[in-house]
Amino acid sequence: MQIKCTINAKEFSFDTEVTTRVLDIIRELGFTSVKEGCGEGECGACSLFFNGKLVNSCLLLAPQMQGAEIVTLEGMKEETKLLRENFEKSGAIQCGFCTSGFILRGQEYITHEHNKDAKAIGDALDGNLCRCTGYQKIIEAIQKSMK
Amino acid sequence: MMKIIGKSVQRVDASSKADGSIKYTDDLEFNGLHADVMRSSIAYGKILSIKYDANFDFSEFTIVDYKDIKGSNTNTILMDDQPFLVENIVRFIGEPIILLAHRSKEALLEVKKHISIEYKEYDALYTLQESQERKNIIFGEDNIYKSINTCKGKEPDFSTLNRLTRTYSTPHQEQLYLEPQSMIARYNDGEIKIIGSMQCPFYVESALEILTTKKIEIEQAPTGGAFGGKEDYPSLMAAFVYLLSEKSQEDVKLVYSRRDDIAYTTKRHPAQMQFSSYFDDAGKLYGLEIEIALDGGAYCTLTPVVQARTVLHIAGFYDCEYIKVTSNSYATNTPPNGAFRGFGAPQAIFAIERHIDDIAKKLSLSPIQVREINLPTEHSKSVTDAKIEEYKRVRAIFEKARIASNFDAKYIQKKSKSLTKSGIGMALFMHGGGFIGDGETVLASQVWLELYQDSRVEIKISSVEMGQGAMTVMPQIVADTLKIPIEFVSYHTPNTKEVANSGPTVSSRTVMIVGDLLRQAAKKLQSSLKNYSNISSYQNRVKVYLGEKPSKRFEAQYIKPKHLKWDEDKFYGNGYDGYSLACYVAEVDIDPVTYQVKVKEFYAYNDVGEVINPILAEGQVEGGVAQGIGYALYERIVYEQGRVKNSRLSDYIIPMAADLPKIEIGFLESDASAKGLGELPMDGPAAAIANAVSNALGVAIDSIPILPEDVEQLCR
DSSP, X not given: OEEEEEETTEEEEEEOOTTOBHHHHHHHTTOTTSOOSSSSSSSOTTEEEETXXXXXXXXXXXXXXXXXXXXXXXXXXXXXXXXXHHHHHHTOOSXXXXXXXXXXXXXXXXXXXXXXXXHHHHHHTTTOOOSSSXXXXXXXXXXXXXX | OOOOTTSOOOOTTHHHHHTTOXXXXXXXXXXXXXXXEEEOSXXXXXXXXXXXXXXXXXXXXXXXXXXXXXXXXXXXXXXXXXXXXXXSEEOSTTOEEEEEEESOHHHHHHHGGGXXXXXXXXXXXOSHHHHHTTSSOOSTTTSEXXXXXXXXXXXXXXXXXXXXXXXEEEOOOOOOOSSOOEEEEEEXXXXXEEEEOOSOHHHHHHHHHHHXXXXXXXXXXXXXXXXTTTTSHHHHHHHHHHHHHHHHTSOEEEEOOHHHHHHHSOOOOOEEEEEEEXXXXXXXXXXXXXXXXXXXXXXXXXXXXXXXXXXXXXXXXXXXXXXXXXXXXXXOSSOOOOOOTTTTHHHHHHHHHHHHHHHHHHTTOOHHHHHHHTOOOTTOXXXXXXXXXXXXXXXXXXXXXXXXXXXXXXXXXXXSOOOOSEEEEEXXXXXXXXXXXXXXXXXXXXXXXXXXXXXXXXXEOSOOOSSSOHHHHHHHHHHHHHTOOGGGXXXXXXXXXXXXXXXXXXXXXXXXXXXXXXXXXXXXXXXXXXXXXXXXXXXXXXXXXXXXXXXXXXXXXXXXXTTOOEETTTTEEOSSSEEXXXXXXXXXXXXXXXXXXXXXXXXXXXXXXXXXXXXXXXXXXXXXXXXXXXXXXXXXXOEETTEESOOSTTTSOOOOGGXXXXXXXXXXXXXXXXXXXXXXXXXXXXXXXHHHHHHHHTSOOOBSOOOHHHHHHHHO
């Protein structure tokens, strides 16, 4: 089927199978900050903003992209600058495979929430898995980036 | 000049990881064939026939089986029992038989339906116990891959001592690196280059040399976590893409789905450890008799070395005159078990540290008292009859954790079985860095430092960055030795045609062994520049020294320190070049309604000698403790007749942020040089947590994971 959508504020138009996952389409188009960690919506590595909502792109299929506005980490360089710097400085990054998902989730938290309490942030990260860091420094980086 | 060692230099790969621009294997430019693997559907049996559907058009597919292998079909690691591709007999569910490649992933899903494999099934051994009972013989004469036995000291007079016998068991554990196994073969005019996610490029090189009889170029791509899971398994991945690429004459990529990765790749070895201990009324140990059994899975892989590490850690660093250990590793018809952070030590530490608490309970003493009375002295000898040189450091780390956690005040012994809300537990332990025994001598690792006209020094080693920070701390070591800014030091991509073989990136050996070699090479570079000390700047000295030459290489190679002795037959001597030490304390809460155990406080005190990069070191501890908490409380692989039942992240549960406590971390800086760090924090948490749960419930915990249903059972 023919799909028209916006990715990182640019118009895209392409042909795809109805059963293709949004994750695969996005990666094929070169937005490889979006990763496949589990393929079933558990790990959050494939996170992206879909019509303003943070979602797991492995759980969406091509037809849902019709007319959608999609933003990946590649399209959020400015907004995430402070948070990325704090991730870099705080040791919140190890292997890095989960990092883009955490940056997007962290940015969403910073934008919408005000609770800087480590527990509240930890609870809010329930859609993202990291196997390297033990999350402590990720939480710290998010705290440091909040007003 | 500012000191670089001991400074939290920011990771060199931080910004490319933070903005998502770094390219892992599956992110690399690719225009070739996707690969898939046809696997055995039974646990043990003989292939009778493989039928290709006559009505299906296979012409667009590249299909490979063992007959396409030009060299030898043996993935030799320690034994040559494992084929790259099954020829005749299958030994576990999911064993690779046929490789397939096609431009479209969807076509690969379809084609598998048109290939059918018929088997004659044999009686499989699904568990360690079935293998021990020799219900059937599936390996050698007795199902045993390796026996390691050792005995040191003089048998005490058993008649005057208390005796306690208990058995501890630990389960499989999945590494669960976030990036699944991934590998690419690049085809270029008959030459094939392998690029992928791996810990040990030269292991892959030697595996492919057996497969092809040629030296193939192997390059590591940025690796999204490994934890041992990418020590030996990538050799198979590389063999698969190589064979398909050779046959199709195209680029080939194989990326495992999470389900395949969990179901078919290596796991931590399950272990069963029986302890009989002999001690006086004060808890002083005089004798330990220990029997260890490990489940190696269907092929030997790294099992004997994992087993050796279990033996070397099984008695901790306690003072005990007599220690006798017998150990066997067994074959079962389950996917081969392999390397996972800790590599045999987490099993051993769980057992010995639980046993110390069990002795305390039997004598109605505090576990602190029993640990204290058994702390090593200058006369104490380890399980392999070597002096415990670290005895002062062991005492120091124990005292640190005891006081910092306020253990004595918090510990209340339960007289009877009772479901109270909370408990506290400790684990005092060590981790040997580097290969065991003469392993480092055999490896004879090399490092190269290349000095260039622009004053840059390039590190050329096969030790890889996999998240642990090698690419940052190794330049710190070189810059510190040369007293130059770290910006002058770069890290060459680990590629077998371009770097020195500094050995595999395993065994907590990177900083301790390879880092030390880099320091030696840097000193050679430094003394070469000494003759030019009248020249003012480092840059100018380099220019004059190099003259017309574009670059100059400085090398160093491992030589075993003279004071270290090892007798492999007796299993006696210095098991390791050096030890790191730790003492961890866990405080747990148990929910009286759901029976869920939650770690409330965690104290992790470590002595790893010199700390190179504090923030990265803390990260290693936080991450290792998190994996240890998972091992203790959440992670369970369920096998049913040899088949993994929970090969998904929705049913194999690893800790989330909300599951973890704040971890209080301290490093006891001793005057020791840098020791291994990576594995240490994985070794202790399960024991500390199980001790805390035992304390809370007044019931001894003998196995992990401690799931709510287990707690409920124990409370009945």
